[in-house]
Amino acid sequence: MAHQDAIAYQSHDHHHCIEGAMKAARQLCRQRGVQLTGQREAVLRLVWQSHRPVGAYDLLGQLPDNRNGRKPAPTTVYRALDFLREHGLVHRLDSLNAYIGCPHPGQQHDGVFLICRHCRHVQELPGERVRQTLKPLLTAQGFSPDALLMEIPGVCPRCQQDGEGA
Amino acid sequence: MAHQDAIAYQSHDHHHCIEGAMKAARQLCRQRGVQLTGQREAVLRLVWQSHRPVGAYDLLGQLPDNRNGRKPAPTTVYRALDFLREHGLVHRLDSLNAYIGCPHPGQQHDGVFLICRHCRHVQELPGERVRQTLKPLLTAQGFSPDALLMEIPGVCPRCQQDGEGA
DNA sequence: AAAGTGATGTTATATTGTTACATTATACCT
DNA sequence: AGGTATAATGTAACAATATAACATCACTTT
Numbered sequence: 001m002a003h004q005d006a007i008a009y010q011s012h013d014h015h016h017c018i019e020g021a022m023k024a025a026r027q028l029c030r031q032r033g034v035q036l037t038g039q040r041e042a043v044l045r046l047v048w049q050s051h052r053p054v055g056a057y058d059l060l061g062q063l064p065d066n067r068n069g070r071k072p073a074p075t076t077v078y079r080a081l082d083f084l085r086e087h088g089l090v091h092r093l094d095s096l097n098a099y100i101g102c103p104h105p106g107q108q109h110d111g112v113f114l115i116c117r118h119c120r121h122v123q124e125l126p127g128e129r130v131r132q133t134l135k136p137l138l139t140a141q142g143f144s145p146d147a148l149l150m151e152i153p154g155v156c157p158r159c160q161q162d163g164e165g166a
Numbered sequence: 167m168a169h170q171d172a173i174a175y176q177s178h179d180h181h182h183c184i185e186g187a188m189k190a191a192r193q194l195c196r197q198r199g200v201q202l203t204g205q206r207e208a209v210l211r212l213v214w215q216s217h218r219p220v221g222a223y224d225l226l227g228q229l230p231d232n233r234n235g236r237k238p239a240p241t242t243v244y245r246a247l248d249f250l251r252e253h254g255l256v257h258r259l260d261s262l263n264a265y266i267g268c269p270h271p272g273q274q275h276d277g278v279f280l281i282c283r284h285c286r287h288v289q290e291l292p293g294e295r296v297r298q299t300l301k302p303l304l305t306a307q308g309f310s311p312d313a314l315l316m317e318i319p320g321v322c323p324r325c326q327q328d329g330e331g332a
Numbered sequence: 333a334a335a336g337t338g339a340t341g342t343t344a345t346a347t348t349g350t351t352a353c354a355t356t357a358t359a360c361c362t
Numbered sequence: 363a364g365g366t367a368t369a370a371t372g373t374a375a376c377a378a379t380a381t382a383a384c385a386t387c388a389c390t391t392t
Contacts, residue, residue, distance in 0.1 A: 009308075037339070056379070066341075073342065078380065094260040094317070097348095097379060112300070114309045125303060133299040134278070134318075137291060142175075142323030143280045150316045151260070152300075157308030201358085203370070222348070232372075239373065244349065249370095263348060263379095 009123065009158055018048045021101050025089050028106045032087065039063075039072075043080035044101070047090050052120040053098030056081060093122070095151045100124075110148040116156035123156070175289065175324050184214045187267050191255050194272045198253065205229075205238075209246035210267070213256050218286040219264030222247060259288070261317045266290075276314040282322035289322070 025044055029036040036044075046059050060077045081099055084090040088105045092098070093113060100113075100122050110127025131148050138145055191210055195202040202210075212225050226243045247265055250256040254271045258264070259279060266279075266288050276293025297314050304311055 035339080039340075068341080070341090072340090074380070075342085075382090076340070079340080112303075114304070114307060114311075116309075117312065123307065123309070125307070129299050129303060130296060130316075133295050137278075137295060138280070138318075138320075141280060141289065141291070142326070143282075143289070143318075143320055144326060145280075145318045145320035146283065148316075148318060150296075150314075152304075152309075152311050152314060154304075154309055154311035160308070160310060201369080203357095205371075234372080236372090238371090240349070241351090241373085242371070245371080 009121065009156060014050075017051075017103075018045065021048045021089075021103070021105075024105055028087060028089070031106075034083075034087065039076060040080045040083055043077060044084055044089060047084075047099055048101045051100075051122055053093050053096050053100040053115075053122055055096075055098050059099070091124075091149075093151055095153065112150045112152065114156065115151060115153050116159055117153050118155055118159040121156050121158070175287065175322060180216075183217075183269075184211065187214045187255075187269070187271075190271055191250075194253060194255070197272075200249075200253065205242060206246045206249055209243060210250055210255060213250075213265055214267045217266075217288055219259050219262050219266040219281075219288055221262075221264050225265070257290075257315075259317055261319065278316045278318065280322065281317060281319050282325055283319050284321055284325040287322050287324070 022041070022045060025041070026036055042063060043059055046062050047054055056074065056077050059081075060072065060074060063072050063077065066072055081090060081092070085092060085099075088102055088107070088109055090099050091102050091111070091113070093100060093115065096115070103124055110131045112125040112127050112130060114123040114125065116122070127148050127150070130150060134145075134148060188207070188211060191207070192202055208229060209225055212228050213220055222240065222243050225247075226238060226240060229238050229243065232238055247256060247258070251258060251265075254268055254273070254275055256265050257268050257277070257279070259266060259281065261281070269290055276297045278291040278293050278296060280289040280291065282288070293314050293316070296316060300311075300314060
């Protein structure tokens with residue numbers, strides 16, 4: 001798990017990320033007594049093909065035909081994504097209408113997403129610091145938050161280096 | 167301007183919010199040498215009808231017919247919204263696909279939006295504290311952010327009081 | 333086998349947003 | 363004022379994202 005966090009901006013053995021995520025997912029579903037079915041696993045695996053967010057219709061296009069030899073309908077993907085999100089295995093990035101695998105599923109979920117507008121790489125950071133900062137402000141307002149998620153667009157270190165800062 | 171910030175959760179003279187926003191908009195556009203045309207003003211005024219976010223097609227439905235007696239097309243609203251956003255007069259809330267007036271346009275724009283999932287009231291707070299907290303984290307990652315906006319779903323004080331905490 | 337539950341399939345449709353191109357209004361210059 | 367450039371708006375078609383409603387299938391429990 002620490003793997004992705006640490007070196008996602010560097011080249012790395014992505015196979016390791018994928019298999020780690022799948023294993024974590026299987027374990028979590030077993031623990032919770034829910035089914036990681038074929039479709040759900042397939043969608044999760046597709047989501048994990050990169051550290052970039054993927055649209056629902058992209059996923060749909062990549063899913064294999066079902067046993068009737070037909071393309072699955074949008075509902076299929078959305079249902080799988082709903083399930084995966086419910087169990088914290090993927091996040092939806094509202095600013096992109098897209099989905100990305102969560103590198104530490106099953107844990108408390110505040111988070112900060114650093115979204116590179118050049119290469120679309122997404123790095124998820126833990127949200128503790130933000131939560132600590134915000135807590136008093138929210139309390140002062142009397143506002144009771146559900147989740148503290150933050151999507152930050154910008155340029156990642158790699159793209160800055162490549163002169164893509166603009 | 168401080169008006170809305172302070173008492174938006176309380177009942178208040180909303181007319182004051184609207185006219186304040188319109189006046190600020192006119193002034194800002196004059197300063198910047200851009201045109202606050204009829205359409206743009208109409209859209210801004212509609213956005214300011216409440217402290218709740220409004221969808222683009224809602225706005226569209228409320229716009230008067232154009233001089234040909236026809237309903238304006240979606241493009242019309244999106245163009246107006248683009249303009250208003252460009253000048254910081256409205257924000258788009260990605261988590262809702264909806265738009266809301268900015269209570270302090272023309273200023274630096276980090277911000278935190280407290281979105282009540284019950285009554286949909288939105289309270290915008292200044293983002294300084296969050297920025298201060300995040301700065302070192304982002305620097306450590308080498309990530310160069312464009313904007314720090316945060317949408318926080320939850321329950322507002324008023325709805326909590328009304329027993330709508332669930 | 334029957335009944336219940338969860339998962340998937342199927343079809344249609346809703347919602348949100350964009351592209352491309354034509355026309356009209358406004359500002360600017362001489 | 364007339365002519366020209368630029369900004370704004372109109373129009374039509376369509377793309378992208380998401381949901382609703384209902385039927386079927388699979389698996390478990392009885």
